[in-house]
Amino acid sequence: MILAQSQRPFVDWSWIVGHLDDIWARTTEHVTLTGIALVVGLVISMGLSLLAIRYRVTYQPITWFTGVLYTVPSLALFAFLVPFTGLSILTAEIGLVSYTLLILIRNIVAGIDGVSPAVLEAALGMGYTSRRAFWEVQLPLAIPVMVAGLRVASVTTVGLVTVTSLIGQGGYGAFILRGLRRDFLTEILVGTLLSIVLAVVLDFVFLYLERRTAPWAHRRVA
């Protein structure tokens, strides 16, 4: 195998040039899988967080349950789901979404809890209803902590998407899987590096969004 590798060029550029269409298709797939997972994960997390904030007793069970989900090995989870949902996007997304929940819920709740009690008291004292104070004061103030959670979740998800190649999805993971089977380093490298690049790009996108939606969090006395 070492011999075989040394005979081939380290990176086979002609393969890359010949597979640009394929790479673009996998990029779209990877971004889609990641995007759906984050959006659905955020919606579910927001719902569960609202529940946890409104009824504190539910917070412990919610983190316990999502914590268990988080610890299940991804491979085992997909294997478990396939008999029910097949080799489908749905199977992939159930897994991907599950892994975002713990991080997102913890950060949403921490973000809301982190809002100064004085600020909330002032809001209520000036005549906000508690519902309106939540949406217009507490939630916007939780954005920096929530986005911090989204950044971690997005990096994790981009990595996990490659694993879904085992159930016929996978975005860049398909390159890695095929490259491993064919012992073709170029394909493995393309899948791995692009996955890393996507994670970094997403991280910057969230960083930018956070600066745009919470400019106040970055200004201090000059």
Add this chain to the structure above:
Amino acid sequence: MTDAMIRLEHVSKTFPGGAAPAVGDLSFEVPEGEILVLVGPSGCGKTTTLKMINRIVEPTSGRIWVAGTNAIEAEPHLLRRQIGYVIQQTGLFPHRTIAQNIATVPRLLGWDRFKIDERVVELIDLVGLDAQMSDRYPAELSGGQQQRVGVARALAADPPVLLMDEPFGAVDPIVRTRLQIELLGLQARVRKTIVFVTHDIDEAIQLGDRVAILNVGGVLEQIGPPEEILREPVNDFVAEFLGTDRGLKRLSLIPIHAVDLDPGPVVAPGTSLHDARSMAERYDVDWVGVGKGADLLGWLYLTELESLRVVPAEGLRRFRTRLDTSATLKEALDAIVSSRAKVAAVFDGDRYLGMLTADRISDEITQ
């Protein structure tokens, strides 16, 4: 109901799990345009009392009226839009600009944008902030500036009532003094009915038209104008709370124009040594002032007069502290103890009005 802007009747509050009530059975009223300061040691329920007025804390029993409405029966969020609220930590919204913070209640009340913008500009000016600050975020302002924004925000919808919970407790003493003076200046213009909570008796005395001294459990020990409380504390608790320098504190409340001034041992230039000496004897001092009518020129020691035969009009010692009639007796006393002649000369502009001595001030507060 009554003419009072705020009225509490037999109000009590027992917190869940609390053995004794935080506030027992409290009644008082605040007439329109008055600053009432609630003051007392920690645990006296002053903040709880304040927060029951806008129902941040729900009273356990009793009745509360604010501006003619029954506060207990009102919808809390609607009631609160009629009541300005300022708290120690300012509670400014970090994610909103200064202008947006100030616009909070007008926005809740559904004012139109132009009216809100106009009002914000007016308020920024009213509390002495720079118009350029309106687009900044609270974190970009100093503590004192933030507190001014807090006051502007509370005044935004021109509520008849203002509740202030230790608003100047978190700023340094110099800024605090300035904010206190500003508040009084502001109050002279806006004439709100203010309930102000503090643990600082000096702040209470300076700001209050009346001061309510509370004891642990929300027991009202004494309520009245600060001067009256200082003069006649009703019991040992109040006396102890006021402190051992009660007399001095009273002096800071009495303006010079409220007391009769003495013409002082003043003689005209050209007066003979003999006459100057008998004038000094009458006042039991070793010096004489020199002046003509309302024009006080200076003073000199009798020993300095020995070599001259008559009182001169030149080469005199200056009265270094010239007090205005709006100064307080405390300032007068300060001038007295730090002057060699042991008197404070009082002027109205350039016009000499008379003198104050330590004895005269002592008479004033012991009478």
